[in-house]
Amino acid sequence: MSADPLLQPFQLKHLTLRNRLMITSHEPAYPEDGMPKDRYRAYHVERAKAGIALTMTAGSASVARDSPPAFNNILAWKDEVVAWMKQLVDECHDHGSAVMIQLTHLGRRTRWDVGDWLPVVSASPEREPAHRAFPKRIEDWDIARIIEDYADAAERMQAAGLDGIELESYGHLMDSFWSPLTNDLDGPYGADSLDNRMRFSFDVLRAIRKRVGDEFIVGIRYVGDEMLAGGIAKPEGMEISRRLKDSGLVDFLNVIRGHIETDAALTNVIPVQGMASAPHLDFAGEIRAETKFPTFHAAKIQDVATARHAVASGKLDMVGMTRAHMADPHIVAKIMRGEEDRIRPCVGANYCLDRIYQGGMALCLHNPSTGRELEQPHEIEKADTPRRFVIVGAGPAGLEAARVAASRGHEVIVHEAANDPGGQVRLTAQTPRRSEMIQLIQWRFEECEKLGVTFRFNSFADAATVMDENPDVVIVATGGIAHTEILPQGNDLVVSAWDILSGDVQSGSNVLIYDDAGDQAALQAAEKIASTGAKVEIMTRDRVFSPEVMGMTLTPAMRALQPLDVTFTVTWKLESVAREGNGLKATIGTDYSGVTRDRLVDQVVVNHGTEPLEDLYFDLRESSRNLGEVDYDAMIAGAPQQVSRQPDAAFQLFRIGDAVAARNTHAAIYDALRLVRTL
Incomplete structure (x- = not known):
């Protein structure tokens, strides 16, 4: 048996968990009609x-029913959920x-105007x-029916x-009774004592035990310290922990x-890029030491070394690595194979949660197969016939195109005009709080080197350079260039957010940033300029600023x-x-009226996305077999x-990422994966 603390089994009541790694409860918004169907099960x-214990x-x-999902949650109040959950459980148990x-x-x-x-x-x-919902103060008949609902x-x-x-008691109904800040009830469930504030929770737990018996495992994910004036403080959280344990x-x-009623507060509970790793691990360890009771915890424990420390030091019994397993579902398998260096790292970009708040399903910026296990399996199949790929651009x-092609057994040559890989990500990572983004590049580059990809740096490849490589497939991944030509007058007087981030242009002292893209670049440019002591105004024609940056990612x-x-x-x-x-x-x-105003500044910065660097693609297009055409139906399927279109031509030609149109990093990586895995 391995001596690795993470690979030791853990006995939870009658259940033997095969190791110490778990995926904590989370909703990736994959349900269909409130049910965990095929996509959910495959995830x-x-x-x-791959070996996760739990x-x-x-x-x-x-x-x-009066707890309508805030975002596409499973509806556990419907009887039909049983069959869907059973399929998921049976298949996971098989593994x-x-x-x-x-x-x-x-x-x-949640909200009253849904469901x-x-x-x-x-x-x-x-x-x-x-x-934003104003709740009704709960009544005794509400309490009685909700206990039965549980x-x-x-x-x-x-x-x-x-x-x-597992019951949830942080930011939801259960702990609204616990916290003095959210309980103004009188009577047996009122705020005047901890006994009363916890009464609802124990009533629910007793009702559950009456239904499921003593052998079925029941836990609780709960707040042990709200870190909020007037709320549940650490000493009371310790007492709550003792009472939960002693209840049996x-x-x-x-x-x-922490607390979660605002985006900023939620971000402290679920830290994102630019924030400290494992900020609450020691606190969880204190609760375990106090209660001597099985203790689980997750909060930006994104690397194996921290997880191993959490178990080896006795802080936790089970370590949650939830977002880490969205980036790489095979963490346990790679640990067991001695391949920790090949784990795809979670970079904390929070695209998973951002996507949910944009009304979509959770996706990983780094791993486009997550959530798409049915369409884009994580394992890459070998090609029947090896071919010669030439890829231009190492963003x-x-x-990703090089990694996937090499994984399929193809010969791969990459030309990159710069002396390092990275493309736009290198600019993004210039801001210290976003420095983790460079791991997107480092991991792929290291994988490519292991797979034998040939890199030609400082190579500004033209059509002749590409053709000299005798390619079977050419992929143009040249990205884009900052687009600032958006004004009828004065385009020559503005600079781009890229100019600021790269240091190619020194910042002014009174700066207007016009953000017409709504992404991170404007915020990063503002941070760099303002840190010099300059005055900065970020302006957008949208009714909210930075609309592509969701609340949690906006917090840092x-x-x-x-x-x-x-x-x-x-x-404006x-x-x-x-x-x-x-x-x-x-x-x-303004788009709303004919009013105009003037701003006197010493610098104008424009953030308006990118224009494709597409010259090479069009230089090669007429010589290619497919004339650059992509069969979208085939790609999706x-x-x-x-x-x-020209059967005698020697090579196929494709372009991906921002060389097609300004999008984002996930779109670029997804382009590469789903195109190249069938070539």
Whole structure:
């Protein structure tokens, strides 16, 4: 047996977990009609096959109709969930993984104008800022029916064959009773004592035990310290932990620290890129030391070394590496094979959660197969016939294309004009709080080197250079260049966000940033400029600033910008720039009226996406077999590209990423994966 602390089994009641790594409850928003169907099942099964000990499904599975999902959660109040969960459980069990589910009533953390349009309920009428609903103060008959709803949902999960359940008590209904900040009730559930504030939780747990018996595993993911004035403080959190253990009603504690009613607060609980790793691990360890009870925890534990330390030092019994397993579902398998250096790292970009808040399903910036296990399997199949690939550009798209092609057994040559790989990601990583982004490049480059890819750096490849390589397939991944030619007058007087980030242009002292892309680049440029002491105004024609940057990802940026002289102006757009004395006059207008105003500044920065660097593609296009055409139906279906407009031509030609159009890093990597895996 391995001596690795992470590979030691853990006995939880009657259940033997095969190692110490788990995926904590989370909702990737994959359900269909509120059910965990094929996509959902494939996501969890992939991680079970790779060796995870415990996979927890369904962050915030809803137990009641008046707990409508905030984003496409599993509906545990429906009987039909049993059959779907049973399929998922059976298949994960076949691969040796235990399965649990998190059950909750969302309380005020949802909206009244979704689902059945029922009132939101909580232990006080205090609104939750993030979801904006004003709740009804819960009544005794609400409490009685919701207790039964919890018990019904637990019974369904037992019937589906799950190994256990977990109740959620942070930011939802259950802990709204616990916290003095959200409980203004009188009577037996009121705020005047901890006994009363915890009464609802114990009533729920007793009702669940009555249904499922003493052998079924029941745990709780709960807040042990709200870190909020007037809320549950650490000493009371310790007492709550002791009471949960001593109740005999729960089998494990899954520890959270913080509060989640705003995006900024949630980001402290679930840290993102630019924030400290494992910030609450020591706190969870204190609870384990105090209670001597099975303790689980997850919060930006993204690397194996930290996870190993958490177990070896006795801080945790089970370590949650949830986002890490979105980036690489095969972490356990790679540890067991002695290939930790090949684990695809989570870079904390938070694209997974950002996508959910944009109304989509969770996707990983780094791994386009996550959530697409059915269409884009994580394992790359070998090609029947090796071919010679020439790829131009070593940004994320080009490197992914090279990695996938080499994994299929092809010979791969990459030309890159710069002396290092990375493309736009190198600019992004210039900002210290986004430096983790460079791991997107490092991992792919190292994988390519292991797979024997040939790199030709400082090679500004033209058509002749490419043709001299005698390619069978050419992939143009040249990316784009900052697009600033957007004004009827004054384009020559503006600079791009890239100019600022690269250091090619020195920043001014009074700067207008016109952000018409709404992404990270404008925020990063503002941070670099304002850190010199300059005055910065970020302006957008949108009704909100940075619309492509979701709330949690925005948090580190705002924490960097708000102490500086930075202001945000919405609903105004840049119309022209002209010289005025030693400065610039920026004329601004609006889409809502004919009003214009002037700004006198000494620098104007434009962030307007990129224009494709497409000359090489068009120089090669007429010589290619497919004339650059992509069969989209075949690409989507995972079938080979067989377009042949000039059958006698020697090579196929494709372009990917920003060489096609300005999009994002995930789109570039996904282009490469789904195109090249069939070539």
